[in-house]
Amino acid sequence: MGGTEHLTVQRVGATSVLTLNRPEAKNALSLPMLVGLYDGWIEADEDDAIRSIVLTGAGGAFCAGMDLKALAGGGMAGQHYRDRLKADPDLHWKAMLRHHRPRKPVIAAVEGYCVAGGTEILQGTDIRVAGESATFGLFEVRRGLFPIGGSTVRLQRQIPRTHALEMLLTGRPYSAPEAAAIGLIGHVVPDGTALAEALEIAELINACGPLAVEAVKASVYETAELTETDGLAAELTRGWPVFDTADAKEGARAFAEKRPPVYKRA
Structure with missing residues (x-):
């Protein structure tokens, strides 16, 4: 370090x-x-x-x-x-x-x-x-x-x-x-x-999905000074790709299997 x-x-x-x-x-x-x-x-x-x-x-x-x-x-x-x-x-x-x-x-x-x-x-x-x-x-x-x-x-x-x-x-x-x-x-x-x-x-x-966490933080700051309409559009640009990640699938699978998720930033 x-x-x-x-x-x-x-x-x-x-x-x-x-x-x-x-x-x-x-x-x-x-x-x-x-x-x-x-x-x-x-x-x-x-x-x-x-x-x-x-x-x-x-x-x-x-x-x-x-x-x-x-x-x-x-x-x-x-x-x-x-x-x-x-x-x-x-x-x-x-x-x-x-x-x-x-x-x-x-x-x-x-x-x-x-x-x-x-x-x-x-x-x-x-x-x-x-x-x-x-x-x-x-x-x-x-x-x-x-x-x-x-x-x-x-x-x-x-x-x-x-x-x-x-x-x-x-x-x-x-x-x-x-x-x-x-x-x-x-x-x-x-x-x-x-x-x-x-x-x-x-x-x-x-304990949360790292890709999701980073996308959420980025979206909050990116949209802070936008109009609501522009902000909502920008949110989709940030948010939709998260759903296509292996981590998103792992999160849903872990929930169904009642176990902690194992996220791999993928």
Whole structure:
């Protein structure tokens, strides 16, 4: 498995667990972390044995956003990764899921701080679980900055616009229950159990037909901004081929035979 000094990769069954691993800085973004994230997304998508991805943070925090102290001091840690950025100037945006969408489902498991860039990365995930003491928010305007990770576009498409604008324009913190109430996250669980809950959701996904799962995810995002008529037409384009797969036949056969299906991505 891949990874860097600030991003660990672990396999749990058919799930790839990516862990932001800079706890002394509440997992503030760094070059090693961004490179590790990008590689983790690509590796998971290219490995057919991986059915889902869980993104979490080490040390009781998810991600506190950009490392403002490092920026004020003249640079971020991990400058030896600069060649990766020169080779792909878009790498950091792909790492933060701004310019990349994994074809496998991504589940966020949040504990502690998930603010600024952390909340921006969160918007690129598909399913979101948080410990009850987790904190969310887009603090950029409080520092005279702009949330350029996609929040002025995505947030209003994921939660009601009035809540999106309040979060963007006040820069105030949001508790996990409040984040759930406005629809930013889907589950609030006891502190310390977000990863376990995310892995349980991942197991449910992993038990499903992988071709069907990936087609469903793709269809949801592809049709999000289409009219209903165009969206329904696009859904048929994505959906009908799934019925012709060996996995679809296996699913029906397993149901009839009252046994777990054995999917082979075929």
